[in-house]
Amino acid sequence: MWNQRYSRDEYVYGIHPNIFFKKSIDIIRPGKLLLPAEGEGRNAVYAAGQNWAVQAFDFSTKAREKAMRLAAQNNVSIEYAIHNMETAEYEKESFDVLAFIYTHNPNRQNNHRKLLSFLKPGGTIILEAFSKAQIHHGTGGPKDINMLYSAEELTADFAGLSSLEVWEEEVILEEGGFHSGKSALIRLLGKK
Numbered sequence: 015m016w017n018q019r020y021s022r023d024e025y026v027y028g029i030h031p032n033i034f035f036k037k038s039i040d041i042i043r044p045g046k047l048l049l050p051a052e053g054e055g056r057n058a059v060y061a062a063g064q065n066w067a068v069q070a071f072d073f074s075t076k077a078r079e080k081a082m083r084l085a086a087q088n089n090v091s092i093e094y095a096i097h098n099m100e101t102a103e104y105e106k107e108s109f110d111v112l113a114f115i116y117t118h119n120p121n122r123q124n125n126h127r128k129l130l131s132f133l134k135p136g137g138t139i140i141l142e143a144f145s146k147a148q149i150h151h152g153t154g155g156p157k158d159i160n161m162l163y164s165a166e167e168l169t170a171d172f173a174g175l176s177s178l179e180v181w182e183e184e185v186i187l188e189e190g191g192f193h194s195g196k197s198a199l200i201r202l203l204g205k206k
Contacts, residue, residue: 055081
């Protein structure tokens, strides 16, 4: 499904970074960033342009092709691997920031804990996803409520962090045709 979606000529979620990601990363001193399930590269390319050393992954080869094209168009360098969250392997405690931007997956808890092991002590987690209330909107995200997130679930997933803020908001998304309109989001900022 994802290769089919990303096979379109246009960037289906746009070429501009996610607003929450941008605001969050802009106030952190650049370092090493990991972007799981990065899709077409909009967040990776933005961060690389802000002097971040970016590593990203996705299981879609079409997404990687478009991300690398976007990076070349913007004269930035990113590392982009092909794997999923279960098969992703990086050096433990090697990233300054870990950013989950719409990384809905059925093995959420295990994947969050696994990827957290790649974050340095003192490192930051940024997360934006659709909350369970999104099931009532037709503006993007999974149609299965079990793939949507609650504050309680995310608080449990990241319980070991030294600081954690999790909140829900309704916003108007304008991220291409698949994230468009009034949306129920959940956002998280944390420190390891």
